[in-house]
Amino acid sequence: MSFDGILSVSEGIATIEIKGELDASTAPRFHDLIDQAAEQGAVRLEIDARHLDFLASAGLRSLVFARQKMGDEVRIAVIGATEPVSRTIRLAGFDHSIELIDA
Amino acid sequence: MTTQDVRERVDAFPTRRIGGHRVRAGRPFPYGAHPVPGGINFSVYSDRATAMRLVLFERGARHPMAELEFPPEFRIGSVYAMTVFDLDAENLEYGFRADGPFDPGAGDRFDAGKVLSDPYARLISGRDVWGREPDWDDVYPYRAKVLDDDFDWGDDTPLGIPTEDLVIYETHVRGFTRHPSSGVSAPGTYAGLREKIPHLKDLGVNCVELLPVFEFDELDNPRTDPATGGRLHNYWGYNTVSFFAPKAGYAATGRFGMQADEFKTLVRDLHRAGIEVMLDVVFNHTAEGNEQGPTISFRGLDNATYYMLTPQGEYYNFSGTGNTVNCNHPVVRDFVLSCLRYWVSEYHIDGFRFDLAAILDRAPDGTPLPNPPLLEQLAHDPILRHTKLIAEAWDAAGLYQVGAFPNYGRWSEWNGKYRDTVRRFVKGEPGLVGELATRMAGSPDLYRGRTASASVNFVTAHDGFTLHDLVSYNDKHNEANGEDNRDGANDNHSWNCGEEGPSGSAHVRDLRTRQMKNMLGILLTSQGVPMLLAGDEVGRTQLGNNNGYCQDNALSWFDWGLVEANAELLAFTRALIAFRHAHPVLRSADHPTGSDRVGSGYPDIGWHGVRAWDPDWSAHSRVLAWMRCGRHAKGGTVRDDHVYVAVNAHWESHDLELPGLPEGQAWHLFADTGLGAPHGPGPLGAEPELHHPGRYHLGPHTLVILVGRDRRTG
Numbered sequence: 001m002s003f004d005g006i007l008s009v010s011e012g013i014a015t016i017e018i019k020g021e022l023d024a025s026t027a028p029r030f031h032d033l034i035d036q037a038a039e040q041g042a043v044r045l046e047i048d049a050r051h052l053d054f055l056a057s058a059g060l061r062s063l064v065f066a067r068q069k070m071g072d073e074v075r076i077a078v079i080g081a082t083e084p085v086s087r088t089i090r091l092a093g094f095d096h097s098i099e100l101i102d103a
Numbered sequence: 104m105t106t107q108d109v110r111e112r113v114d115a116f117p118t119r120r121i122g123g124h125r126v127r128a129g130r131p132f133p134y135g136a137h138p139v140p141g142g143i144n145f146s147v148y149s150d151r152a153t154a155m156r157l158v159l160f161e162r163g164a165r166h167p168m169a170e171l172e173f174p175p176e177f178r179i180g181s182v183y184a185m186t187v188f189d190l191d192a193e194n195l196e197y198g199f200r201a202d203g204p205f206d207p208g209a210g211d212r213f214d215a216g217k218v219l220s221d222p223y224a225r226l227i228s229g230r231d232v233w234g235r236e237p238d239w240d241d242v243y244p245y246r247a248k249v250l251d252d253d254f255d256w257g258d259d260t261p262l263g264i265p266t267e268d269l270v271i272y273e274t275h276v277r278g279f280t281r282h283p284s285s286g287v288s289a290p291g292t293y294a295g296l297r298e299k300i301p302h303l304k305d306l307g308v309n310c311v312e313l314l315p316v317f318e319f320d321e322l323d324n325p326r327t328d329p330a331t332g333g334r335l336h337n338y339w340g341y342n343t344v345s346f347f348a349p350k351a352g353y354a355a356t357g358r359f360g361m362q363a364d365e366f367k368t369l370v371r372d373l374h375r376a377g378i379e380v381m382l383d384v385v386f387n388h389t390a391e392g393n394e395q396g397p398t399i400s401f402r403g404l405d406n407a408t409y410y411m412l413t414p415q416g417e418y419y420n421f422s423g424t425g426n427t428v429n430c431n432h433p434v435v436r437d438f439v440l441s442c443l444r445y446w447v448s449e450y451h452i453d454g455f456r457f458d459l460a461a462i463l464d465r466a467p468d469g470t471p472l473p474n475p476p477l478l479e480q481l482a483h484d485p486i487l488r489h490t491k492l493i494a495e496a497w498d499a500a501g502l503y504q505v506g507a508f509p510n511y512g513r514w515s516e517w518n519g520k521y522r523d524t525v526r527r528f529v530k531g532e533p534g535l536v537g538e539l540a541t542r543m544a545g546s547p548d549l550y551r552g553r554t555a556s557a558s559v560n561f562v563t564a565h566d567g568f569t570l571h572d573l574v575s576y577n578d579k580h581n582e583a584n585g586e587d588n589r590d591g592a593n594d595n596h597s598w599n600c601g602e603e604g605p606s607g608s609a610h611v612r613d614l615r616t617r618q619m620k621n622m623l624g625i626l627l628t629s630q631g632v633p634m635l636l637a638g639d640e641v642g643r644t645q646l647g648n649n650n651g652y653c654q655d656n657a658l659s660w661f662d663w664g665l666v667e668a669n670a671e672l673l674a675f676t677r678a679l680i681a682f683r684h685a686h687p688v689l690r691s692a693d694h695p696t697g698s699d700r701v702g703s704g705y706p707d708i709g710w711h712g713v714r715a716w717d718p719d720w721s722a723h724s725r726v727l728a729w730m731r732c733g734r735h736a737k738g739g740t741v742r743d744d745h746v747y748v749a750v751n752a753h754w755e756s757h758d759l760e761l762p763g764l765p766e767g768q769a770w771h772l773f774a775d776t777g778l779g780a781p782h783g784p785g786p787l788g789a790e791p792e793l794h795h796p797g798r799y800h801l802g803p804h805t806l807v808i809l810v811g812r813d814r815r816t817g
Contacts, residue, residue, distance in 0.1 A: 024191070024192065024193040025193075057251045057359070058251065060361070060364065064255045067255075068255075087288075087355075088359060090288075090294075091288075091289055091354075091355040091365060092356045092361045093294075093364060093365060093369075093372070094364070096257075
């Protein structure tokens, strides 16, 4: 599975740009980036999902992991997800603690 | 070392290779497939197999990628367990191949040519998208998969609504939102149902009962619609393939294998809206049918354990569908209990309605048992301690146990006698006043000592006519089912109000509306637990088809256009439900006794006819009224208004003398089914006082509900 994730933190806002597929084999790498963002004390997490091709069951769980890792006060937004990806997140019910924002 | 560091287990490494995979002896519990450190543990029971293989597929592949034989040392008792390492759980499908004797006379039907599904599979693929044509040559059509069972339930806690306070709404998951008029983003799915929670909340129901959601094969129906030539489906789903897996085809995300998450989200959101979730479960038979049916799982793993067999090894057929699950066999008992515990603990389900439940108290040889081990165990199970249990207390072989189901003080029953009595009385059959009284008092003749909430009262259910069709058809019209109208019940106790089917007559339509409201009025003021059929609140019709089990089309789908078209009926139903919630006197758990136990001067229930305190129980009487004394609400622990309900099933009006009220109180009009808009029910709590305090003019085929309380001063 191909996956790429780039973390940048600026003025308390952590941005993780993800590319490729988020599934059971690639999710751990995504989790590492979230761990780093949390360690750097980010108050807002933005996940740039414009190039996220596919989100498997493990990928959905990564969103919950992010919420649990960052804490309730941190705003988490998934930005620019394609229609199939954002639809899957909504229909499976994993959008209740994150913001889904169009690009 | 913090709690985050988990010591590595000394039994988390492989000990040998089988079939090209690194493996070790597995753990027998839990049955099924579960991730363990480094691998997946597989466990399956078979008492009489002579050899067992684990069959592994890459997702969607035609043929297995590996077959691993369980060696003797991987077996404990009759349980085969193996942990396999380095598997990609996400892309895995697994099954079993069991070898053993084919000796039907002895009960064995092993077939090593078949790949068998796991009875404990928690996710099934093969019917991921409803109705999609599969590869009919697939050697393994219903494939077990490994489930990601973690889920963020948030603060979901059991609602714990007392059974006597429930208002149950029975619906089919797909049928509820599949109609194009639903306007939801994923029609016919768990996600779709979730979008309609506002409708349920607004209606006021606090419990939804879902037709079977355990994985089943909707394509399992050989018939076609004689009129259109279109395929008929196994739409209702009373034919379980897999008891631990939610139906993928009911999930918008089923194609991605996310049906468990989507369903859990639905349950979570229903709970947030104050609505409990009950599942219709079918333990009386499986989709394998009799010896001519497919071998999917149970037959190939342990036929003699899972099915009731005659001494000659033939299938007992108490379900009418081909086979009967051997529920009281110790191993099958364990299976059923594990299943129920699983749905309660993992899916937060609040209750179950057991289809053809009389089968659950039959012994392996079919004999009805007075103290059936399964039911006894169920009643005392720790996890299921507060789970609601409802029995359809009959089966398809003449065992009718309404009022006699072995209940251990826990069970409620679908009260078929209530349904028939109310239908017959409202349609105008004489001589039923006495029986109607018994039914609306919670059927103490059947349930004395078991509390009134043992009686689930209903006038309609998925079986039979919808409420609208009950008042629009004298006869069933099931031609579309492809069986020459031979299928479906004949004793519907329906009355078409003067014309069969759609009518242009305002008089007929008016009467039909009134009759529907009469039945709803009786149902929602009766002692016991009321159950409504989805769509009855908007007059849903199946055009006279009273057995819609195979109709996956507009005939059975909820038409949301009716919400506006029949807004008045919806408002009436909503008001009645709100009335029930507002008046605890209607929701006592115990049967009324007809005596004054609190010194109010009134009995807890009093019967009236045209004259107060003088009911007419005679054979030609068609008028009955009852008054519930508000001081007796909830065993006298709560004060409520007095409630008076009168129903006139006669074709002539009657002037009713009303029972007197204490000084300072008066009767107020909540609802009269003969009054159309704008004279709707209520307003709740501010109902208008009657013009004539002591009497009421009740029209033909009409019901009235009055509330007795302090008159407004000034």
